[in-house]
Amino acid sequence: MKYPEITHLYKYRAFNIHSLSILINRKVWFANPNSFNDPFDCKIPYSHKLTPNEAVEYARRIGLTEDIIATILDTSGNIQDEFIQKWIEALNKSEEELKNIGVFTLSETNNNILLWAHYADAHRGFCIEFIRSRSNQLGDYNRTLRVQYKRDYPIINPTKKDVFELKYFTKSLDWAYEREWRLVNDQGNVEEPLSDIEMSSIIYGLEMPDSHKEIIKKVTRDIKEIKYRQAVIAENSFRLHIIDL
Structure with missing residues (x-):
């Protein structure tokens, strides 16, 4: 398995009916890149030059x-x-x-302040921890790849073997803080079952209401060995710590 040190990947979500679907139905949303907040994402064109x-x-x-x-x-x-x-x-x-592909985005970090702000409703949402292993899709580097961040705009030569990686797993260096990984599907704007991917913990956002925490506990109580954790402010530091509950 490539990058064996990465044993978990994380999905930041706001608390709403769509995000609860992941927990209740064990399905994830594969978004079409047209809905992404980066206008360059998955849109780097092929070079037509050919020797x-x-x-x-x-x-x-x-x-x-x-x-x-x-x-x-x-x-x-x-x-x-x-x-x-x-x-x-x-x-x-x-x-x-x-253009019809679908992308399920994840991060290799669970305590990034900006990710909590942008993708988890200003710290009022939650973060799902998924297990990455040799035996599941997240550990299969043909399907789930680490995003590469580049300072220079890449030229995609369609005769080379790295076409897929350059087109769908390359972003501007400005986005490097996200430390993103992607699971790609043939079809976008569809909900697909998690199948072999296991959830290992739910991390509550710093500002998540207790009533929402209780709902999450209720809908995930049948998940084997699920843990609940909490984001807290680190003492004397602009950092978040994740603690067990």
């Missing part, structure tokens, strides 16, 4: 026969116009299809 060598290497990688590959270049070694046109059409089609 002759890249065209041939890519054709071999996707399994085209040598007879077909031989037609890609003209007698001068340049890419045929017909292939370039088909290449651009294929990229545009791929871009359209991938």
